[in-house]
Amino acid sequence: MIFSEEQLERYSRHFVLREIGVSGQKKLLNAKVLVIGAGALGSAALMYLAAAGVGTIGVADSDCVERSNLQRQIIHRTENIGTPKTASAEQTLKEINPDVSVILHSVQVSADNIEELILPYDFIIDGTDRFETKFLINDACVLLKKPYSHAGAVRFGGQTMTYVPKSGPCLRCLLGSVPPHEQNVSCSEAGVFGAVTGVIGSIQAAEAIKYLLGIGELLVGKVLNFDALSMNIRITKMSKTDSHCRVCGENSDILSLAENREEYELQGCRACNGDNK
Amino acid sequence: MINEISICEYMKNRTDDSDDILVDIREKMMYEFGSIPGAVNITMDNIRHLYDLPKDKTIYVFCQAGEISGEIVEILSDAGYTAYNLIGGYREYLRNHIGLKEES
Numbered sequence: 001m002i003f004s005e006e007q008l009e010r011y012s013r014h015f016v017l018r019e020i021g022v023s024g025q026k027k028l029l030n031a032k033v034l035v036i037g038a039g040a041l042g043s044a045a046l047m048y049l050a051a052a053g054v055g056t057i058g059v060a061d062s063d064c065v066e067r068s069n070l071q072r073q074i075i076h077r078t079e080n081i082g083t084p085k086t087a088s089a090e091q092t093l094k095e096i097n098p099d100v101s102v103i104l105h106s107v108q109v110s111a112d113n114i115e116e117l118i119l120p121y122d123f124i125i126d127g128t129d130r131f132e133t134k135f136l137i138n139d140a141c142v143l144l145k146k147p148y149s150h151a152g153a154v155r156f157g158g159q160t161m162t163y164v165p166k167s168g169p170c171l172r173c174l175l176g177s178v179p180p181h182e183q184n185v186s187c188s189e190a191g192v193f194g195a196v197t198g199v200i201g202s203i204q205a206a207e208a209i210k211y212l213l214g215i216g217e218l219l220v221g222k223v224l225n226f227d228a229l230s231m232n233i234r235i236t237k238m239s240k241t242d243s244h245c246r247v248c249g250e251n252s253d254i255l256s257l258a259e260n261r262e263e264y265e266l267q268g269c270r271a272c273n274g275d276n277k
Numbered sequence: 278m279i280n281e282i283s284i285c286e287y288m289k290n291r292t293d294d295s296d297d298i299l300v301d302i303r304e305k306m307m308y309e310f311g312s313i314p315g316a317v318n319i320t321m322d323n324i325r326h327l328y329d330l331p332k333d334k335t336i337y338v339f340c341q342a343g344e345i346s347g348e349i350v351e352i353l354s355d356a357g358y359t360a361y362n363l364i365g366g367y368r369e370y371l372r373n374h375i376g377l378k379e380e381s
Protein backbone atom coordinates (compact mmCIF):
# COMPACT_ATOMS: atom_id res chain seq x y z
CA MET A 1 0.00 0.00 0.00
CA ILE A 2 1.08 3.57 -0.65
CA PHE A 3 0.88 5.87 2.36
CA SER A 4 -0.44 9.35 1.72
CA GLU A 5 1.59 12.33 2.96
CA GLU A 6 -0.95 12.76 5.73
CA GLN A 7 -0.56 9.13 6.73
CA LEU A 8 3.23 9.43 6.79
CA GLU A 9 2.93 12.24 9.30
CA ARG A 10 0.13 10.64 11.28
CA TYR A 11 1.88 7.31 11.77
CA SER A 12 5.51 8.49 11.89
CA ARG A 13 5.80 7.64 15.60
CA HIS A 14 4.66 4.10 14.87
CA PHE A 15 7.15 3.73 12.01
CA VAL A 16 10.08 4.28 14.39
CA LEU A 17 8.86 1.68 16.89
CA ARG A 18 10.69 -1.49 15.94
CA GLU A 19 7.74 -3.68 17.00
CA ILE A 20 5.34 -1.79 14.74
CA GLY A 21 7.15 -0.11 11.85
CA VAL A 22 5.73 0.36 8.38
CA SER A 23 4.66 -3.27 8.02
CA GLY A 24 2.86 -3.19 11.37
CA GLN A 25 1.00 -0.05 10.39
CA LYS A 26 -0.16 -1.76 7.21
CA LYS A 27 -1.47 -4.66 9.29
CA LEU A 28 -3.37 -2.27 11.56
CA LEU A 29 -4.92 -0.42 8.62
CA ASN A 30 -6.14 -3.76 7.28
CA ALA A 31 -7.45 -5.00 10.64
CA LYS A 32 -11.02 -5.11 11.93
CA VAL A 33 -11.86 -4.70 15.61
CA LEU A 34 -15.34 -4.71 17.14
CA VAL A 35 -16.04 -2.89 20.38
CA ILE A 36 -19.25 -4.00 22.07
CA GLY A 37 -20.50 -1.20 24.29
CA ALA A 38 -19.65 2.43 23.56
CA GLY A 39 -19.62 3.25 27.26
CA ALA A 40 -16.75 4.08 29.57
CA LEU A 41 -14.39 1.21 28.72
CA GLY A 42 -15.38 1.41 25.07
CA SER A 43 -14.64 5.15 24.94
CA ALA A 44 -10.97 4.75 25.77
CA ALA A 45 -10.57 1.58 23.71
CA LEU A 46 -12.27 3.03 20.64
CA MET A 47 -10.35 6.29 20.69
CA TYR A 48 -6.95 4.61 20.97
CA LEU A 49 -7.82 2.08 18.26
CA ALA A 50 -8.83 4.89 15.93
CA ALA A 51 -5.78 6.98 16.73
CA ALA A 52 -3.55 3.96 16.08
CA GLY A 53 -5.08 3.53 12.64
CA VAL A 54 -7.00 0.30 13.03
CA GLY A 55 -8.65 0.42 9.61
CA THR A 56 -12.10 -0.90 10.42
CA ILE A 57 -13.73 -0.35 13.78
CA GLY A 58 -17.16 -1.70 14.64
CA VAL A 59 -19.19 -0.06 17.40
CA ALA A 60 -22.11 -1.97 18.89
CA ASP A 61 -24.47 -0.22 21.29
CA SER A 62 -28.21 0.35 21.46
CA ASP A 63 -28.30 3.16 24.02
CA CYS A 64 -28.45 6.92 23.66
CA VAL A 65 -26.06 9.36 25.31
CA GLU A 66 -27.25 10.64 28.69
CA ARG A 67 -25.79 13.46 30.74
CA SER A 68 -24.81 11.05 33.53
CA ASN A 69 -22.64 9.15 31.04
CA LEU A 70 -20.34 12.08 30.40
CA GLN A 71 -18.42 11.81 33.69
CA ARG A 72 -16.56 8.79 32.23
CA GLN A 73 -17.68 8.06 28.67
CA ILE A 74 -15.21 10.46 27.11
CA ILE A 75 -16.00 9.60 23.49
CA HIS A 76 -19.38 11.37 23.90
CA ARG A 77 -19.91 15.12 24.09
CA THR A 78 -22.47 17.28 25.84
CA GLU A 79 -23.92 18.28 22.48
CA ASN A 80 -24.65 14.60 21.74
CA ILE A 81 -26.97 13.98 24.69
CA GLY A 82 -30.00 12.17 23.36
CA THR A 83 -28.32 10.86 20.21
CA PRO A 84 -27.43 7.18 19.73
CA LYS A 85 -24.08 6.28 21.26
CA THR A 86 -22.99 4.64 18.01
CA ALA A 87 -23.45 7.86 15.99
CA SER A 88 -21.88 9.93 18.74
CA ALA A 89 -18.88 7.60 18.88
CA GLU A 90 -18.52 7.66 15.11
CA GLN A 91 -18.36 11.44 15.12
CA THR A 92 -15.46 11.48 17.61
CA LEU A 93 -13.60 8.63 15.89
CA LYS A 94 -13.83 10.36 12.52
CA GLU A 95 -12.53 13.56 14.09
CA ILE A 96 -9.59 11.68 15.57
CA ASN A 97 -8.73 9.79 12.40
CA PRO A 98 -10.58 10.07 9.08
CA ASP A 99 -8.66 6.99 7.80
CA VAL A 100 -10.82 4.71 9.90
CA SER A 101 -14.03 3.23 8.57
CA VAL A 102 -16.48 3.04 11.40
CA ILE A 103 -19.24 0.45 11.19
CA LEU A 104 -22.24 1.09 13.40
CA HIS A 105 -24.29 -1.70 14.94
CA SER A 106 -27.07 0.08 16.82
CA VAL A 107 -28.48 -3.09 18.32
CA GLN A 108 -28.63 -4.77 21.68
CA VAL A 109 -26.42 -7.84 21.32
CA SER A 110 -28.32 -11.07 21.90
CA ALA A 111 -27.96 -14.79 21.43
CA ASP A 112 -29.70 -14.34 18.09
CA ASN A 113 -27.46 -11.68 16.54
CA ILE A 114 -24.06 -11.87 18.19
CA GLU A 115 -22.54 -14.56 16.00
CA GLU A 116 -23.29 -12.73 12.80
CA LEU A 117 -22.07 -9.54 14.46
CA ILE A 118 -18.62 -10.75 15.53
CA LEU A 119 -17.86 -13.04 12.58
CA PRO A 120 -16.21 -10.43 10.28
CA TYR A 121 -13.91 -9.08 12.99
CA ASP A 122 -10.33 -10.07 13.90
CA PHE A 123 -10.61 -9.10 17.56
CA ILE A 124 -13.49 -8.24 19.91
CA ILE A 125 -13.45 -5.88 22.87
CA ASP A 126 -16.02 -6.33 25.61
CA GLY A 127 -16.90 -2.89 26.90
CA THR A 128 -20.22 -3.90 28.41
CA ASP A 129 -21.13 -3.82 32.07
CA ARG A 130 -23.62 -6.63 32.64
CA PHE A 131 -22.50 -10.15 33.41
CA GLU A 132 -25.26 -11.61 31.26
CA THR A 133 -23.83 -9.81 28.22
CA LYS A 134 -20.25 -10.59 29.21
CA PHE A 135 -21.02 -14.30 29.28
CA LEU A 136 -22.84 -14.01 25.97
CA ILE A 137 -19.77 -12.36 24.40
CA ASN A 138 -17.48 -14.92 26.03
CA ASP A 139 -19.44 -17.92 24.82
CA ALA A 140 -19.87 -16.50 21.33
CA CYS A 141 -16.12 -15.82 21.06
CA VAL A 142 -15.25 -19.29 22.35
CA LEU A 143 -17.70 -21.01 19.99
CA LEU A 144 -16.56 -18.94 16.97
CA LYS A 145 -12.88 -19.08 18.02
CA LYS A 146 -12.50 -15.31 18.19
CA PRO A 147 -9.92 -13.64 20.42
CA TYR A 148 -11.35 -11.01 22.73
CA SER A 149 -10.60 -8.73 25.64
CA HIS A 150 -12.75 -9.05 28.75
CA ALA A 151 -12.92 -6.15 31.21
CA GLY A 152 -15.00 -4.67 33.95
CA ALA A 153 -14.81 -1.64 36.19
CA VAL A 154 -16.73 -0.62 39.27
CA ARG A 155 -16.05 2.05 41.90
CA PHE A 156 -12.25 2.59 41.88
CA GLY A 157 -11.30 -0.83 40.57
CA GLY A 158 -11.03 -2.50 37.22
CA GLN A 159 -9.93 -5.80 35.79
CA THR A 160 -9.14 -7.21 32.40
CA MET A 161 -8.08 -10.46 30.76
CA THR A 162 -7.50 -11.47 27.18
CA TYR A 163 -8.91 -14.63 25.68
CA VAL A 164 -7.18 -16.28 22.74
CA PRO A 165 -8.69 -19.55 21.47
CA LYS A 166 -6.68 -22.64 22.45
CA SER A 167 -4.19 -20.49 24.37
CA GLY A 168 -5.80 -19.85 27.72
CA PRO A 169 -8.84 -19.76 29.95
CA CYS A 170 -12.09 -17.98 29.14
CA LEU A 171 -14.29 -15.90 31.43
CA ARG A 172 -16.38 -18.97 32.24
CA CYS A 173 -13.26 -20.86 33.36
CA LEU A 174 -12.79 -18.07 35.89
CA LEU A 175 -16.31 -17.35 37.06
CA GLY A 176 -18.37 -20.40 36.08
CA SER A 177 -21.63 -18.65 35.38
CA VAL A 178 -23.41 -15.32 35.70
CA PRO A 179 -23.13 -14.31 39.37
CA PRO A 180 -26.36 -13.76 41.31
CA HIS A 181 -27.66 -10.25 41.16
CA GLU A 182 -26.60 -9.32 44.72
CA GLN A 183 -22.95 -9.73 43.73
CA ASN A 184 -23.53 -8.20 40.36
CA VAL A 185 -22.76 -4.66 41.39
CA SER A 186 -22.34 -2.97 38.07
CA CYS A 187 -25.42 -0.84 38.52
CA SER A 188 -25.73 2.89 38.70
CA GLU A 189 -25.80 3.00 42.50
CA ALA A 190 -22.33 1.42 42.67
CA GLY A 191 -20.69 4.30 40.81
CA VAL A 192 -17.50 4.18 38.84
CA PHE A 193 -14.46 6.43 38.78
CA GLY A 194 -13.93 7.66 35.22
CA ALA A 195 -10.14 7.47 35.07
CA VAL A 196 -10.23 3.78 36.06
CA THR A 197 -12.28 2.94 32.99
CA GLY A 198 -9.80 4.98 30.94
CA VAL A 199 -6.88 2.91 32.23
CA ILE A 200 -8.63 -0.42 31.67
CA GLY A 201 -10.09 0.57 28.29
CA SER A 202 -6.64 1.69 27.16
CA ILE A 203 -5.21 -1.68 28.19
CA GLN A 204 -7.91 -3.37 26.11
CA ALA A 205 -6.88 -1.31 23.06
CA ALA A 206 -3.23 -2.19 23.71
CA GLU A 207 -4.09 -5.89 23.90
CA ALA A 208 -6.06 -5.72 20.63
CA ILE A 209 -3.20 -3.98 18.83
CA LYS A 210 -0.59 -6.36 20.26
CA TYR A 211 -2.68 -9.33 19.16
CA LEU A 212 -3.11 -7.91 15.65
CA LEU A 213 0.62 -7.30 15.33
CA GLY A 214 1.69 -10.50 17.09
CA ILE A 215 3.96 -8.62 19.48
CA GLY A 216 4.64 -8.75 23.19
CA GLU A 217 2.88 -10.82 25.81
CA LEU A 218 -0.88 -10.79 26.11
CA LEU A 219 -2.97 -11.05 29.28
CA VAL A 220 -3.83 -14.60 28.29
CA GLY A 221 -4.25 -16.73 31.39
CA LYS A 222 -3.61 -13.63 33.46
CA VAL A 223 -6.11 -11.34 35.13
CA LEU A 224 -4.96 -7.78 35.65
CA ASN A 225 -6.54 -5.97 38.58
CA PHE A 226 -6.11 -2.25 39.02
CA ASP A 227 -7.16 -0.24 42.05
CA ALA A 228 -6.96 3.52 41.64
CA LEU A 229 -7.23 4.26 45.37
CA SER A 230 -4.20 2.25 46.43
CA MET A 231 -2.63 2.40 42.94
CA ASN A 232 -2.00 -1.31 43.20
CA ILE A 233 -1.78 -3.28 39.99
CA ARG A 234 -1.92 -7.02 40.47
CA ILE A 235 -1.63 -9.69 37.82
CA THR A 236 -2.96 -13.09 38.81
CA LYS A 237 -1.98 -16.08 36.73
CA MET A 238 -4.77 -18.50 35.99
CA SER A 239 -4.13 -22.14 35.32
CA LYS A 240 -4.58 -23.45 31.82
CA THR A 241 -8.02 -23.95 30.41
CA ASP A 242 -10.33 -25.43 33.04
CA SER A 243 -11.27 -28.85 31.71
CA HIS A 244 -14.63 -28.51 33.48
CA CYS A 245 -15.51 -25.25 31.75
CA ARG A 246 -19.01 -25.45 30.32
CA VAL A 247 -18.03 -23.75 27.07
CA CYS A 248 -14.31 -24.34 26.43
CA GLY A 249 -13.67 -27.46 28.52
CA GLU A 250 -13.20 -31.02 27.28
CA ASN A 251 -16.75 -31.98 28.17
CA SER A 252 -18.37 -28.67 27.39
CA ASP A 253 -22.15 -28.74 27.28
CA ILE A 254 -22.76 -25.27 25.83
CA LEU A 255 -22.57 -26.14 22.16
CA SER A 256 -24.74 -23.33 20.87
CA LEU A 257 -25.87 -19.97 22.21
CA ALA A 258 -29.50 -20.73 21.50
CA GLU A 259 -29.66 -23.63 23.94
CA ASN A 260 -28.15 -21.53 26.73
CA ARG A 261 -30.24 -18.48 25.88
CA GLU A 262 -31.75 -18.02 29.35
CA GLU A 263 -28.44 -17.26 31.02
CA TYR A 264 -27.82 -14.35 28.66
CA GLU A 265 -31.14 -12.69 29.27
CA LEU A 266 -30.86 -9.69 31.50
CA GLN A 267 -32.15 -10.33 34.98
CA GLY A 268 -33.20 -7.74 37.50
CA CYS A 269 -31.51 -4.42 37.84
CA ARG A 270 -34.13 -2.76 35.74
CA ALA A 271 -33.79 0.35 37.87
CA CYS A 272 -30.55 1.32 36.22
CA ASN A 273 -31.83 0.48 32.79
CA GLY A 274 -29.79 2.24 30.14
CA ASP A 275 -27.36 4.08 32.35
CA ASN A 276 -24.85 1.87 34.00
CA LYS A 277 -22.04 1.49 31.56
CA MET B 278 11.93 -7.64 1.10
CA ILE B 279 13.38 -4.19 0.80
CA ASN B 280 16.52 -3.29 -1.17
CA GLU B 281 19.61 -2.84 0.90
CA ILE B 282 23.37 -2.62 0.58
CA SER B 283 26.06 -2.04 3.16
CA ILE B 284 27.12 1.51 3.65
CA CYS B 285 30.75 0.53 2.89
CA GLU B 286 29.71 -0.95 -0.44
CA TYR B 287 27.84 2.22 -1.25
CA MET B 288 30.78 4.47 -0.37
CA LYS B 289 33.13 2.30 -2.44
CA ASN B 290 30.99 2.53 -5.56
CA ARG B 291 30.10 6.17 -5.17
CA THR B 292 31.68 8.50 -7.72
CA ASP B 293 31.80 12.28 -7.90
CA ASP B 294 29.40 12.35 -10.82
CA SER B 295 26.87 9.82 -9.52
CA ASP B 296 23.47 11.50 -9.51
CA ASP B 297 21.73 9.29 -6.97
CA ILE B 298 20.24 10.89 -3.88
CA LEU B 299 21.50 10.25 -0.39
CA VAL B 300 18.99 10.88 2.42
CA ASP B 301 19.94 11.25 6.08
CA ILE B 302 16.79 10.76 8.18
CA ARG B 303 18.36 11.47 11.56
CA GLU B 304 17.34 14.51 13.59
CA LYS B 305 18.38 17.90 12.26
CA MET B 306 20.86 18.48 15.10
CA MET B 307 22.70 15.26 14.37
CA TYR B 308 22.71 15.98 10.65
CA GLU B 309 24.20 19.41 11.24
CA PHE B 310 26.79 17.98 13.58
CA GLY B 311 28.03 15.68 10.87
CA SER B 312 26.71 13.65 7.96
CA ILE B 313 27.92 11.93 4.82
CA PRO B 314 28.93 14.62 2.29
CA GLY B 315 26.14 15.28 -0.19
CA ALA B 316 23.36 13.91 1.98
CA VAL B 317 20.06 15.76 2.29
CA ASN B 318 18.20 15.72 5.60
CA ILE B 319 14.58 14.54 5.83
CA THR B 320 13.62 13.94 9.46
CA MET B 321 10.60 12.08 10.81
CA ASP B 322 9.03 15.47 11.48
CA ASN B 323 9.38 16.36 7.79
CA ILE B 324 8.50 12.89 6.60
CA ARG B 325 6.00 14.15 4.01
CA HIS B 326 8.93 15.64 2.06
CA LEU B 327 9.97 12.10 1.12
CA TYR B 328 7.53 12.40 -1.75
CA ASP B 329 9.26 15.58 -2.99
CA LEU B 330 12.22 13.40 -3.97
CA PRO B 331 12.52 12.81 -7.75
CA LYS B 332 11.26 9.39 -8.83
CA ASP B 333 13.76 9.01 -11.68
CA LYS B 334 16.77 8.85 -9.38
CA THR B 335 17.97 6.12 -7.07
CA ILE B 336 17.49 6.99 -3.41
CA TYR B 337 19.83 5.76 -0.68
CA VAL B 338 18.60 6.17 2.88
CA PHE B 339 20.50 5.99 6.14
CA CYS B 340 19.92 6.65 9.83
CA GLN B 341 22.15 6.12 12.85
CA ALA B 342 22.09 2.32 12.84
CA GLY B 343 20.26 1.35 9.66
CA GLU B 344 16.98 0.23 11.19
CA ILE B 345 14.57 3.12 10.80
CA SER B 346 16.00 3.84 7.36
CA GLY B 347 14.71 0.39 6.39
CA GLU B 348 11.20 1.55 7.23
CA ILE B 349 11.64 4.64 5.07
CA VAL B 350 12.87 2.50 2.18
CA GLU B 351 9.71 0.40 2.48
CA ILE B 352 7.57 3.55 2.23
CA LEU B 353 9.53 4.80 -0.81
CA SER B 354 9.48 1.42 -2.55
CA ASP B 355 5.70 1.18 -2.05
CA ALA B 356 5.36 4.62 -3.63
CA GLY B 357 7.28 3.53 -6.73
CA TYR B 358 10.77 4.75 -5.93
CA THR B 359 13.98 2.83 -6.44
CA ALA B 360 15.36 3.03 -2.93
CA TYR B 361 18.05 1.29 -0.90
CA ASN B 362 18.66 1.02 2.80
CA LEU B 363 22.28 1.57 3.78
CA ILE B 364 23.00 -1.23 6.24
CA GLY B 365 24.95 -0.19 9.29
CA GLY B 366 23.94 3.45 9.04
CA TYR B 367 25.96 6.46 10.02
CA ARG B 368 27.60 4.58 12.88
CA GLU B 369 29.13 2.10 10.43
CA TYR B 370 30.06 4.92 8.06
CA LEU B 371 31.99 6.70 10.82
CA ARG B 372 33.78 3.53 11.81
CA ASN B 373 34.86 2.92 8.22
CA HIS B 374 35.55 6.45 7.32
CA ILE B 375 37.93 6.84 10.22
CA GLY B 376 39.43 3.43 9.44
CA LEU B 377 40.18 4.45 5.85
CA LYS B 378 41.78 7.66 7.00
CA GLU B 379 44.10 5.83 9.32
CA GLU B 380 45.16 3.43 6.58
CA SER B 381 46.13 6.13 4.11
Ligand SMILES: [Zn+2]
Nearest residue numbers: 170173245248
Ligand atom coordinates in the same frame (compact mmCIF):
# COMPACT_ATOMS: atom_id res chain seq x y z
ZN1 LIG C 1 -13.58 -21.69 29.60
